[in-house]
Amino acid sequence: MIKSSPKFRRESAAQRKETLILATLALIAQDGVRGATVRAIANRAEVSQGLIRHHFSSKEDLITAAYAHHMSHMTNLTTAPALTTGISAKARLEAFVATGLVPPVVDPGMVSLWASFLNKLRVDAKMREIHEQTYHDFRDRLEALIADALCEAGIATEPRALRRLAIACNAVIDGLWIEGGALPGAFEPGELPEIGLKSVGAIIGLELEYVGGWT
Amino acid sequence: MIKSSPKFRRESAAQRKETLILATLALIAQDGVRGATVRAIANRAEVSQGLIRHHFSSKEDLITAAYAHHMSHMTNLTTAPALTTGISAKARLEAFVATGLVPPVVDPGMVSLWASFLNKLRVDAKMREIHEQTYHDFRDRLEALIADALCEAGIATEPRALRRLAIACNAVIDGLWIEGGALPGAFEPGELPEIGLKSVGAIIGLELEYVGGWT
DNA sequence: TTCCTAATTATACGGTTGCATAATTACGGA
């Protein structure tokens, strides 16, 4: 008897879950939440639709997992360059701001994805929890960078004031990131990071500069 | 023959359209785009579902109209106080910034609504057009206020630099507005406008202050 | 009053959705 090629491959739960999550994110980024149907996701991940319910208790569960995955991914993408050792605190802050304002972080798909999730915050408590945690995580990293940069410059700052600086800087970055993604082509290349650096610098009282190399 | 009470009332096209638009916005704010089905909208507006297709060529058409309505509403809400005559340019700018960062502009429903529409920008060209126009309209008003305030303070600014200041200030306001709406309770009352004024002030190089009276 | 017309309702249809259930099948351990 000739052994025919297997009709499917078994994979670990973790791998399958990630595959499904990535397919979900790709679909939402492309067509909005509306496009992420169970059948479309299964099709994109090249599995049957029944498999989704085998790994996730409901479609809502998958969406939530995709949200968490995406948010931590974006945070890591932005944070990574700021972890470089051997450079000044000011340089790390500059890298952090600039990285968050150029592709691939600034991207229509990313913004669309983020917006799709944002309007679920009202309804879903689990989503709200994830958002809150991600937001604070991101802001805390930013606050630490600001604190280091200010300390390095010999500027003392109270915790309360520091928190507000971080909130404000986070807001500029977010705002620029959104418009950059929502209106691609409305800004010249390199304009967004330049504006971001100048603004963040003005807010915290340091002169931050645009360093080339960010494509 | 006893005349029974009429089963429905005829109204002008404009009135009906607005009723339907408001019902749509209320539903989207409450349950997200997913909740704004034709039947739900008709139910909320207390009309039959067929009426929607009588006034709008499609559901998509209604959604688009609702988006335009909502955006101009928000812009007007924020802009109104800045039109006050007889006060300094700086005071008008302060009013503009502060108004946009307190209720009813800062509100979970408003943010949810805005986010719901945002993720349609990728797909729908008409939506993108409305977004672009609204964004530029808002930013232009902000830019004019900044120009006046700087001029009043005797600070000369090039058009190119002015544009970037407006982009940056717009971003701070947007970012703060979003988080204020997405995470109600995460900020103390009055904290958002205070941070917003300080940040905008730092960016453009003026000292803006929080004036009480904004509840 | 009578009639005409546009606003409104009533009803139905094809397609899609998320989910449940049962039948297959890969693949590691005995």
Next chain:
DNA sequence: TCCGTAATTATGCAACCGTATAATTAGGAA
């Protein structure tokens, strides 16, 4: 080698979606 079991597929269903069409009805014009 064989077998158990969990991963995967196949199939079906009830509910809901947007839309089309025809039947009502309000309310002004003549």
